[in-house]
Amino acid sequence: MHMAxxxxxxxxYNIIGACMRVHxxxxxxxxxxxxxxxxxxxxxxxxxxxxxxxxxxxxYDGEKLKKYYVADFLxxxxxxxxxxxxxxxxxxxxxxxxxxxxxxxxxLGLLVNFGKSSLEYRRLLNPKVSQ
Numbered sequence: 408m409h410m411a412x413x414x415x416x417x418x419x420y421n422i423i424g425a426c427m428r429v430h431x432x433x434x435x436x437x438x439x440x441x442x443x444x445x446x447x448x449x450x451x452x453x454x455x456x457x458x459x460x461x462x463x464x465x466x467y468d469g470e471k472l473k474k475y476y477v478a479d480f481l482x483x484x485x486x487x488x489x490x491x492x493x494x495x496x497x498x499x500x501x502x503x504x505x506x507x508x509x510x511x512x513x514x515l516g517l518l519v520n521f522g523k524s525s526l527e528y529r530r531l532l533n534p535k536v537s538q
Contacts (some may be wrong), residue, residue, distance in 0.1 A: 414532060415515050418483045423528055425449045426490075426519045439492040442521045443479060446490065450480070457482045459516040463511040476507050486515050492522040501531060508533035 412421075429445045443459070450457045455461050461481035465472040480488040496518060504516045514536045520527040 413439050415486060418486060419517060419530060421455055422482055422488060422517060425453050425455060427526050430521055435522050435524055437492060441488055444490055453525060455482060465510040466512060476511060486517060487513050488517045491520045493520060494522055496520050496527060501529065509535060512536055
């Protein structure tokens with residue numbers, strides 16, 4: 408049986424590694440803004456290409472909307488990173504990121520939760536976009 412290729416595998420590994428270093432240092436219990444700032448320092452230290460609070464255009468039926476989506480981070484100019492500091496990653500949060508992937512025509516989203524004793528993360532793909 409042939410295994411499906413993991414999209415942006417090395418890039419995802421680098422991003423999750425940076426998140427794990429931040430979580431190992433700070434632990435859980437801080438506000439999301441603290442993790443954002445610490446992660447920005449870790450991404451810079453790790454030489455990972457990123458933009459923070461990146462505005463992504465939204466599209467409906469092929470037309471650009473006036474509203475836009477502000478991603479916590481955009482990495483490698485292609486991966487949306489949403490960070491949370493909550494007790495539980497609900498399906499609603501997954502759906503929200505999946506909708507942003509579709510509306511921005513982005514391929515991959517990472518959802519990372521710093522709010523638990525162990526770092527929690529999910530990879531979400533937009534099946535409508537191919538590399």
